[in-house]
Amino acid sequence: xxxxxxxxxxxxxxxxxxxAAQRSDIAYVPAPEIIDIEDLAAMPPxxxxxxxxxxxxxxxxAVVYRHADQVEALLExxxxxxxxxxxxxxxxxxxxxxxxxxxEDILPRPRDTAMRRLVAVGERVRRHPLHLILRxxxxxxxxxxxxxxxxxxxxxxxxxxxxxxxxxxxxxxSVMAVAxxxxxxxxxxxxxxxxxxxxxxxxxxxxxxxxxxxVVRTQLETRLEGVGASMELGKLQALNQHHxxxxxxxxxCRRLLDVxxxxxxxWRLELGLxxxxxxxxxxxxxxxxxxxxxxxxxxxxxRA
Numbered sequence: 001x002x003x004x005x006x007x008x009x010x011x012x013x014x015x016x017x018x019x020a021a022q023r024s025d026i027a028y029v030p031a032p033e034i035i036d037i038e039d040l041a042a043m044p045p046x047x048x049x050x051x052x053x054x055x056x057x058x059x060x061x062a063v064v065y066r067h068a069d070q071v072e073a074l075l076e077x078x079x080x081x082x083x084x085x086x087x088x089x090x091x092x093x094x095x096x097x098x099x100x101x102x103x104e105d106i107l108p109r110p111r112d113t114a115m116r117r118l119v120a121v122g123e124r125v126r127r128h129p130l131h132l133i134l135r136x137x138x139x140x141x142x143x144x145x146x147x148x149x150x151x152x153x154x155x156x157x158x159x160x161x162x163x164x165x166x167x168x169x170x171x172x173x174s175v176m177a178v179a180x181x182x183x184x185x186x187x188x189x190x191x192x193x194x195x196x197x198x199x200x201x202x203x204x205x206x207x208x209x210x211x212x213x214x215v216v217r218t219q220l221e222t223r224l225e226g227v228g229a230s231m232e233l234g235k236l237q238a239l240n241q242h243h244x245x246x247x248x249x250x251x252x253c254r255r256l257l258d259v260x261x262x263x264x265x266x267w268r269l270e271l272g273l274x275x276x277x278x279x280x281x282x283x284x285x286x287x288x289x290x291x292x293x294x295x296x297x298x299x300x301x302x303r304a
Contacts, residue, residue, distance in 0.1 A: 001026045001190050003086075004045040006035075006070075011144030012051040012088065015179035026183055037077035047186060048078055052088040052136055054146035056115050057095060064114035068121045075125055084130040084189070084196070086182070091137050091170070091202065091249045093118060101252035104135070104198045130196055132189075134182065137202025137251060138209075140267075141175035142274050149216065149274060156217055156233045166210035166238040167246040171202035174270030181262045188260055195259050200251035203267030208246070210238045215268065219275050227283040 005013045008030035016028040031048070032039065040048070050071055056064050071087055078085040093108035093115055108119050125131045140149040155162050181201055189195070207215075213236055221233055241247075256262045 001046045001186060003028050003047045003049055003186065004031045004035075004040075004043070005029065005049045005051070006031045006074075007051050007145065009145050010051040011139060011141040011147040011175045012178060014144040015141060015175040016049070016182065019176070019179040019183050023183070026187060036073070037080060040077050040081055040083060044081065045083060046190060047084040047086055048074060049086045049182070050074065050088060051146075052090045052139070053118075054090060054139065054148070055092050056090060056118060057092050057110070057112055059114075061114040065117060068117045072121050072124065075121075075128060078130070079128060082130065084132065085125065085128060086132040086134065086186070087122070087125050088134045088136055088178075088182075089118070089122065091135055091251055093135075094249050097169075097247040097249045099248065101250050102200070103252045104200055104255055126198060132185070132196055133198040134178075134185075135198070135200045135251060136178060137171040137173035137249075139173050139175045139178065140271070140274075142278055144175075147175065149271070152213060152216055153220060153278070156220060157231065158234065159232060160234040161237055162213060162234055163237045163239050164208075164210040164213040165241045166208045167240050167242045168209050169206050169246055169248040169250065170209060170212075171204065171206050171250055172212050172267040172271075173201065173203045174265055174267060174274070176274075177201075177203070177265040177270055181256070181260075184262055185256075185260050193260075199256045199259070200253045201256055201262075202251045202253060202264065203270065204264045205267060206248065206250045207267075210236065212267075216271065216275075219272065223275055223279045227279060229283065 005016055005028050007013055013030060020026050020028045053059055053067050075085055093110055094102055095110040110116055122133060125133055138148060139146060141147040142150055178201060217233055217236060224230055253264050
């Protein structure tokens with residue numbers, strides 16, 4: 001199976017390629033910056049994948065509109081050529097959150113005009129007979145565009161004060177977990193499963209953005225001390241942006257489990273694995289696998 005993935009340096013694109021490197025049944029090919037129906041017809045992939053905008057509510061409107069226009073043009077090309085389109089979407093479209101977990105059939109109703117444009121394009125994608133919309137919690141990864149974790153670690157290691165909202169509750173989502181899940185979904189669809197539609201995927205355990213950043217800071221500090229590279233990391237500053245009631249953006253991921261058998265992954269475990277890999281990359285002479293430091297368990301404003 002050969003899939004074309006937009007945004008060659010996006011963290012999801014990199015994670016998908018890393019996942020495919022360990023397999024022989026699927027390949028993820030970075031798409032050129034500008035792609036049209038002639039390009040698709042010349043290299044007909046088995047699917048086209050569009051990574052998400054990390055936080056459309058904080059993006060410049062022009063960026064959001066450009067992304068929406070690109071997805072719309074791709075949709076028309078994919079429809080004409082009968083190529084499945086997979087659009088990954090940020091949970092930030094649920095601008096007001098919800099008290100309980102958000103089901104797939106709940107349509108986002110953002111107040112922001114640019115984000116409403118994304119919702120309108122999403123409704124067109126949903127009517128495509130071979131569509132797949134994957135709504136995701138805030139992605140974190142070690143490398144690539146919109147990786148969050150890498151930006152957060154770099155800011156802390158530069159000693160910068162990092163501001164993060166303590167009244168925004170989300171489910172941080174490992175980009176590697178998404179890559180593995182999406183690979184499983186695509187292979188099942190390639191094998192004949194007729195289960196196209198909209199699905200949710202996020203990490204387990206809802207936490208505030210401030211708590212997530214605090215865990216990253218603590219675990220990073222522990223690992224640096226373990227390799228003898230202690231340094232004064234930047235401090236965290238808690239923000240309150242929703243003064244009456246904390247805003248919760250928690251996706252219900254049950255449908256992905258029921259249809260494809262894909263379980264959510266613990267963001268704490270995935271974070272630990274990423275930090276271990278980061279240490280092994282930057283301090284290869286040290287092996288702290290048995291020192292008991294692992295726990296399963298930007299100023300810059302951190303997004304989610």
